[in-house]
Amino acid sequence: MTCCNVDVGEILKGYSKEKGNLMEVLHKVQDSSGENYICDECMTKIADHTGLPLNKLYGVTSFYTMFSNKKRGKYVIRMCESSPCHVLGAKNVIDSFSKELGIKVGETTQDGKFTLEYCACLGLCAVAPAVMINEDVHGNLKPEMVKDILAKYE
């Protein structure tokens, strides 16, 4: 098993139970991994430092959809499929992403670049249908725009 080589120790220096920032620590570790996940070794380190049992910590990471313990792509595409996007044609956009990348929702491309995920409302309903690719927002989407959007990511 390989570690994702994140300097967990450094990130954990900012942790304090009173600050209520376990979630922020998890976000930071995941964002630093480059593969959008928290590996088992990092999980153990976080558990040791925080004093949380590993199973409880796993309970936390598996509860929140933004975290993953499995390797994901360099870019995670979060596609909103809530009703405001749905009524404006999100289904066709989602299908277009799936077709362009040749993967189903929940899968990662072979080159480890993109992961497709569904997510709940992103609060971007003014520009629905919308997706987020890592931190970037793309809105007012039409199926034919997908190819150009993906081309921007290297």
Next chain:
Amino acid sequence: MKFYRSHIILGMDTPSLLAGAKGVRDTLEKELKAKKIENEIRIVETGSLGYHGVSMIVYPEGVTYTGITASDVKELVEEHLIKGRPVRRLMAEDNSQKDICAGQQERLLDGQVRIVLKNAGSIDPENISEYIAKDGYMALGKVLAENTPKDVIDIVKDSELRGRGGAAFPTGKKWEFTYNTESCQKYVICNADEGEPGTFKDRLIMEGDPHALLEAMAICGYAIGADKGFIYVRGEYSLSIERVKKAIKDAEALNLLGKNILNSDFSFEIEVCLGGGAYVCGEETALIESIEGKRGEPRLKPPYPPVCGLFGKPTIVNNVETFANIPQIILNGGEWFKKLGVQGSAGTKVFTILGDINEKGLIEVPMGITLKEVFENIAKGTRSGKKVKFAHIGGSSGNIVPFKDFDIKLDLNTLASSDLTHGSGVILFVSEDIHINDYLKSIAKFFQHESCGKCTPCREGTFRIYQFMEKLNRNQAKKSDIAKMKDLCMVMKKASFCGLGQAAVNPFIDAMRHFEKEMMEGVKEGER
């Protein structure tokens, strides 16, 4: 102080950034430099201006431009800023017809009253001085100098402000509970885990006027005797997180947050906590669990958070919009606030209006406006030109109101008396070409995914409802399925552990009441 002959207010919220606001700003800076007028004209970045695309207002004339691209900038600079001739083709429709000088304010006030969104779109949210210039932190200064905590609670109680997150609990009363609970440590939490599909008011408040939120939280801290606050923001809102964090830093530097605020003996600090993409964390006890670093599963109530909340201490949890009302209430008094709105529903309400309509976006209107007025006067009808079929108010867990009932007033009492809720303030207009079964399926899928799994009625119920909806969409349902679904909805409403499961069934119950015939189209041929 430097004097500028013109100010350009440029909207830099998420949708504008998406439309290329950054490029417009960079080109604008370049053009101003090229024309050597960069010292005469100041660019101010602000939150949403309420238009589509990249928009800006040029003051003192108050001319609003919308749908600007980087290639328009040169013309704007040469024509408007140098020659003084507004570029008509880029001007927002409403002020090109009126006198040029009648600026943006008028459009916004067309049926709207802004308290919560007072500053959003007119100040630079990243510059604390601009907030202070608009009477910012004056309310905090006032309460620290003139009022006892009890006074503050009385003002808030007088205003009859009720929570804007969905449950509409009287804010002053909540604060009083915590004030009356003895404890060595108390907390203030701002619920900014905005997950209700269709809602983005809290994001725009945080992006457009973050200091109002900080000020209000400090006032709340003073009133209830807390010295620590948390803002729980959902993880996907990166711009909000960034702006709120910067605002906290700036306020601390001016001693408006931190130790001994404004040389009083009141201290208050605020932490930002990130969510992880779980809808249920909008429920206050689930949110508290999440801040404590646990799975976001709701707690058994009572005890309620005002008595026993974060780390077991008395805690106030209020929505972003609720807090954003507080500074204005303190400055103008409870009576002033009560006069806005109608009996039992004081003040204004921020709604997000969406769907198949011409004017999408965020509006702030006095309580008591009717749904029809919103649809016709503010949303300006459907964009597709089709007939509107229903409005879904309050988000996915809200109510479906068919077109024939659009005369209903959107205030808490009227809605409550018809068993409706305005929840988080979404109004989604759906036109007649969307089939009710298709629409309901997207909602069922959402709840099936977001149920936290703690209690059986919600975990199993949301899953079964999704199955029913799948069957109805494939025209494979039996007639008895609809009756079963009705029963299931009642069970979930009564037996679910928290608000998620109890409210998740609202749209289904409404749809079965108003659109039963259309739903029956999903029942197998010959069984109808």
